[in-house]
Amino acid sequence: MIKMRCAYTTEIDDVEVAVGDVVRQLDLENCSFKNAVGLVHCYSEYIETGVVKALYERLPFEVIGCTTTSGACRDEGGNEVLIFTMLYSDDVSFSTAMSETITAENIERTVMDTHARAKSKLGGDPSFIMAFFPLMGEVSGGQFLEKLDEISGGIPIFGTVSCDHSVSGREESQTICNDQAHQNTAALLLMKGDVNAKFTVIALPEHSIQQQKGIVTDSEGYVVKSVNGLPLLEYLESLGMHTEDLKWGPALASPFMVDYEDGTRPVALLMYGVTPEGDGVYGGSIPTGAGVTLGSLNREGILQTTQESLGEIMKVEHINGILAYSCRGRYFILSPDFASETRIVRKFSGDVPFMFSYSGGEICPVYSEDGKLKNRFHNYTLIACVFS
Numbered sequence: 001m002i003k004m005r006c007a008y009t010t011e012i013d014d015v016e017v018a019v020g021d022v023v024r025q026l027d028l029e030n031c032s033f034k035n036a037v038g039l040v041h042c043y044s045e046y047i048e049t050g051v052v053k054a055l056y057e058r059l060p061f062e063v064i065g066c067t068t069t070s071g072a073c074r075d076e077g078g079n080e081v082l083i084f085t086m087l088y089s090d091d092v093s094f095s096t097a098m099s100e101t102i103t104a105e106n107i108e109r110t111v112m113d114t115h116a117r118a119k120s121k122l123g124g125d126p127s128f129i130m131a132f133f134p135l136m137g138e139v140s141g142g143q144f145l146e147k148l149d150e151i152s153g154g155i156p157i158f159g160t161v162s163c164d165h166s167v168s169g170r171e172e173s174q175t176i177c178n179d180q181a182h183q184n185t186a187a188l189l190l191m192k193g194d195v196n197a198k199f200t201v202i203a204l205p206e207h208s209i210q211q212q213k214g215i216v217t218d219s220e221g222y223v224v225k226s227v228n229g230l231p232l233l234e235y236l237e238s239l240g241m242h243t244e245d246l247k248w249g250p251a252l253a254s255p256f257m258v259d260y261e262d263g264t265r266p267v268a269l270l271m272y273g274v275t276p277e278g279d280g281v282y283g284g285s286i287p288t289g290a291g292v293t294l295g296s297l298n299r300e301g302i303l304q305t306t307q308e309s310l311g312e313i314m315k316v317e318h319i320n321g322i323l324a325y326s327c328r329g330r331y332f333i334l335s336p337d338f339a340s341e342t343r344i345v346r347k348f349s350g351d352v353p354f355m356f357s358y359s360g361g362e363i364c365p366v367y368s369e370d371g372k373l374k375n376r377f378h379n380y381t382l383i384a385c386v387f388s
């Protein structure tokens with residue numbers, strides 16, 4: 001069983017004050033545990049001023065995490081905040097590892113090596129993985145997940161893609177592992193033992209998803225070439241989409257709701273760009289034969305899905321803690337009231353330890369009709385892992 005404690009600081013420049021804020025709130029002297037690990041989600045300047053490194057040096061356990069556009073816990077939230085979450089247990093053990101710099105050419109070897117190093121420290125097979133992937137233009141988070149899922153044998157993988165405050169999301173985004181923080185690296189947290197976790201995933205309201213369903217007739221991994229026998233852009237235009245807008249970037253692109261035809265719920269995936277040939281590059285793999293429907297998301301839809309997701313969480317009994325990530329695309333759609341989703345989450349949390357962070361890509365298992373889990377990569381989605 002895993003329990004949680006959350007802490008925060010808004011002090012960026014004074015390292016001692018920042019560390020003192022977190023340590024005081026964690027109250028380790030009144031917390032009994034055999035094993036623990038720290039999760040950090042923060043504004044990038046907390047790395048530059050040395051706060052993150054100082055936290056690792058001060059605390060008696062490993063630390064892992066990433067930068068974010070905005071984060072929150074029960075007592076605080078905002079853009080320039082550091083949220084620190086402690087997971088602790090007597091019967092679950094933890095191990096972390098950070099990868100070398102990742103390129104499109106070395107991704108498979110690098111993910112394998114990082115997983116192997118974390119597993120060797122763990123002393124046995126993991127039962128659960130938290131993943132922190134980098135936001136990269138040339139490598140999708142879905143590619144990381146696909147390889148990690150293969151290596152780990154399909155055990156639950158939950159996590160996020162680092163991001164920052166910039167338009168691209170990656171100018172200052174970094175992943176964190178202990179006293180290291182880098183831009184194009186992945187960080188893994190492996191857990192061994194009885195991790196009792198349940199997952200919720202919600203993307204678009206039903207009324208925001210078109211009824212017309214297409215079948216992908218030609219694709220290669222993350223690149224969709226045709227739907228219903230039509231070139232992708234021609235198919236999207238037949239649905240009323242102005243494909244000329246895609247040249248301005250993915251923020252203006254409506255996501256596909258992808259049905260993998262395996263009994264799991266459809267997954268929202270965003271088009272990251274268009275190839276010179278007119279094919280669409282998506283955040284996650286979309287195989288030939290998958291069903292796709294076009295969706296859209298606005299402010300009202302975001303707040304509706306947030307409320308619905310919290311309702312699903314409330315159904316879990318004996319909650320010890322909640323980790324939740326929401327796509328940074330949702331954050332920007334909420335303009336000018338960027339904090340509205342965060343306020344709903346904080347109001348809901350009550351006395352339950354709750355970490356909420358915005359994400360450059362969401363990693364969360366989905367349930368099939370028979371209750372089995374399948375790891376998926378998501379866009380425009382709010383995901384949650386509930387420990388009980």
